[in-house]
Amino acid sequence: xxxxxxxxxxxxxxxxxxxxxxxxxxxxxxxxxxxxxxxxxxxxxxxxxxxxxxxxxxxxxxxxxxxxxxxxxxxxxxxxxxxxxxxxxxxxxxxxxxxxxxxxxxxxxxxxxxxxxxxxxxxxxxxxxxxxxxxxxxxxxxxxxxxxxxxxxxxxxxxxxxxxxxxxxxxxxxxxxxxxxxxxxxxxxxxxxxxxxxxxxxxxxxxxxxxxxxxxxxxxxxxxxxxxxxxxxxxxxxxxxxxxxxxxxxxxxxxxxxxxxxxxxxxxxxxxxxxxxxxxxxxxxxxxxxxxxxxxxxxxxxxxxxxxxxxxxxxxxxxxxx
Amino acid sequence: xxxxxxxxxxxxxxxxxxxxxxxxxxxxxxxxxxxxxxxxxxxxxxxxxxxxxxxxxxxxxxxxxxxxxxxxxxxxxxxxxxxxxxxxxxxxxxxxxxxxxxxxxxxxxxxxxxxxxxxxxxxxxxxxxxxxxxxxxxxxxxxxxxxxxxxxxxxxxxxxxxxxxxxxxxxxxxxxxxxxxxxxxxxx
Amino acid sequence: xxxxxxxxxxxxxxxxxxxxxxxxxxxxxxxxxxxxxxxxxxxxxxxxxxxxxxxxxxxxxxxxxxxxxxxxxxxxxxxxxxxxxxxxxxxxxxxxxxxxxxxxxxxxxxxxxxxxxxxxxxxxxxxxxxxxxxxxxxxxxxxxxxxxxxxxxxxxxxxxxxxxxxxxxxxxxxxxxxxxxxxxxxxxxxxxxxxxxxxxxxxxxxxxxxxxxxxxx
Numbered sequence: 117x118x119x120x121x122x123x124x125x126x127x128x129x130x131x132x133x134x135x136x137x138x139x140x141x142x143x144x145x146x147x148x149x150x151x152x153x154x155x156x157x158x159x160x161x162x163x164x165x166x167x168x169x170x171x172x173x174x175x176x177x178x179x180x181x182x183x184x185x186x187x188x189x190x191x192x193x194x195x196x197x198x199x200x201x202x203x204x205x206x207x208x209x210x211x212x213x214x215x216x217x218x219x220x221x222x223x224x225x226x227x228x229x230x231x232x233x234x235x236x237x238x239x240x241x242x243x244x245x246x247x248x249x250x251x252x253x254x255x256x257x258x259x260x261x262x263x264x265x266x267x268x269x270x271x272x273x274x275x276x277x278x279x280x281x282x283x284x285x286x287x288x289x290x291x292x293x294x295x296x297x298x299x300x301x302x303x304x305x306x307x308x309x310x311x312x313x314x315x316x317x318x319x320x321x322x323x324x325x326x327x328x329x330x331x332x333x334x335x336x337x338x339x340x341x342x343x344x345x346x347x348x349x350x351x352x353x354x355x356x357x358x359x360x361x362x363x364x365x366x367x368x369x370x371x372x373x374x375x376x377x378x379x380x381x382x383x384x385x386x387x388x389x390x391x392x393x394x395x396x397x398x399x400x401x402x403x404x405x406x407x408x409x410x411x412x413x414x415x416x417x418x419x420x421x422x423x424x425x426x427x428x429x430x431x432x433x434x435x436x437x438x
Numbered sequence: 439x440x441x442x443x444x445x446x447x448x449x450x451x452x453x454x455x456x457x458x459x460x461x462x463x464x465x466x467x468x469x470x471x472x473x474x475x476x477x478x479x480x481x482x483x484x485x486x487x488x489x490x491x492x493x494x495x496x497x498x499x500x501x502x503x504x505x506x507x508x509x510x511x512x513x514x515x516x517x518x519x520x521x522x523x524x525x526x527x528x529x530x531x532x533x534x535x536x537x538x539x540x541x542x543x544x545x546x547x548x549x550x551x552x553x554x555x556x557x558x559x560x561x562x563x564x565x566x567x568x569x570x571x572x573x574x575x576x577x578x579x580x581x582x583x584x585x586x587x588x589x590x591x592x593x594x595x596x597x598x599x600x601x602x603x604x605x606x607x608x609x610x611x612x613x614x615x616x617x618x619x620x621x622x623x624x625x626x
Numbered sequence: 627x628x629x630x631x632x633x634x635x636x637x638x639x640x641x642x643x644x645x646x647x648x649x650x651x652x653x654x655x656x657x658x659x660x661x662x663x664x665x666x667x668x669x670x671x672x673x674x675x676x677x678x679x680x681x682x683x684x685x686x687x688x689x690x691x692x693x694x695x696x697x698x699x700x701x702x703x704x705x706x707x708x709x710x711x712x713x714x715x716x717x718x719x720x721x722x723x724x725x726x727x728x729x730x731x732x733x734x735x736x737x738x739x740x741x742x743x744x745x746x747x748x749x750x751x752x753x754x755x756x757x758x759x760x761x762x763x764x765x766x767x768x769x770x771x772x773x774x775x776x777x778x779x780x781x782x783x784x785x786x787x788x789x790x791x792x793x794x795x796x797x798x799x800x801x802x803x804x805x806x807x808x809x810x811x812x813x814x815x816x817x818x819x820x821x822x823x824x825x826x827x828x829x830x831x832x833x834x835x836x837x838x839x840x841x842x843x
Contacts, residue, residue: 153656158665190466220489221568225497229493229496233501236500243512258508258509265502269497281567282569403646
């Protein structure tokens, strides 16, 4: 019986998240369109509201092309690895008090583990397609993910130190005592580092080098078509949502808000995640792409020292306050 | 019962993927079977209530080190590697040696004894959380080995810096520069 | 030499990344601006004089047939060789048209054929929506070209004095034009309006002949 309830919950979460993915693509196109004085999708449904569904149906029925020289098992497995790791990360996210599928003690580490495993999907896609564009995209992604996982992890160490836990629910609960009940102010350096590393981890503009359209056609997904392409797309957008949730949980106080909303406790959480996603899209509409050496220099020479400084300052703060 | 079954499954997968990692001709497949192996080692850690170690196993080994292996593999011309039949010259001799080694390992197993129990039974770890327990042990009892490990890593970092350092004032360059005529001399 | 491309920032501006914030402010402002998109199938673009659209053969009101005299100038000048004309000699030595066809798929819409035609037989209309799923439908023979003209007049309400300004080579004199092309045309199509560029510095040395004079020649 318990297992049935759990399965039902998983199915519900999956359905909600996939719906969000679909409409995230819609809002991304719409917002970027309006920022560029265009209109975005307009033709399918009222103001293009059915566009994501049309896109989904289209990619589902498109031909699934496998290049002849590709390494077939890995080529087929890569998008699934990408999607599965991202979906697994959803399990530990607390959306509200008690609204979490798996309330494990190492929630934060679990998310790191999953996000670092997602890069396997990208790398294998790049290698198995047996094409120079996908290969370069995969190599870039590999180097980028390794480089930015470090500042990302280090930037969250400050949060771990303040809250004294790796459990995401406990991190949110611990923020109740800090200023405005969020960690944004005591951890402003950490948040800065996390924010930039977050953009790089999800391969978003201005760090979208793995799929730089102008240089690499479409990077590691060049050879994919149809549903497999859509799987990569879904993985990218779920990754965005997971990382936005992590930002919300660790720096913006999770489901805590100025006042409680009856009947729908995750209201503030969802609002904050939407805010993050809007900023993702906003930045995509604004900034150009980094050059590769600039990306590496930013990660290793600025973000890692800043994150270490943040850890030192947080330790100092903790000692002084005590 | 269930935990024993899980252990059996993990152990079987670990052994078979380890064998596959050696047997695969394509090095990328070998690395991937090692990845599966790391997963199941993490599973074993989870069985032992060592959740922190399990997470670190995946983050560090699967997410960091194996990706670096892949990085190196991609820089090698894999097509040549896949074609070659055997990597070792004396194949038969090495088979004999490894069989002897394997048998002697099996012969040792009966003499295996459980060590003395430590301060951390399962109940205490569950109450304390594994992360906290391991942190307290590292920063109190094992502080010296921990610091030593840190020092060794620091040496590795410095070594890498020295190797990668690009000496701007290369004496050979200086000589060639002074020997070459300047622009004004050429114009005269 | 080091070139300073942008203004130096002070430390505070560096920390706050003012340029990025300025860019973000700009995009946020534009988010609430009016889009300039034209919703095409619902909202047609305005047509301007001289639009080089679908080809048509002008129907002569006297003979009720095309004005073409089979001089082959259009077929000769055509850079993509997409005009195919076949003629046979008539009783009084004139050429009679057997076939006049335009392979529109090869046409580059340069308008030279219209410009070179001495009798104003071929023209380019303002119609641009004639895409088709099969190639045969956009291979225009004489009947289709004449029908194009009839339909164009019917839809737009022009009479058969419709003149596409591309007939009239810019910078030239009205008197040099073939007789069929000299027309009473709107003021912005006159010689003064026909020099390339909106503001010419030097008026041409030759005497300008106004349209009304040219028409009386």
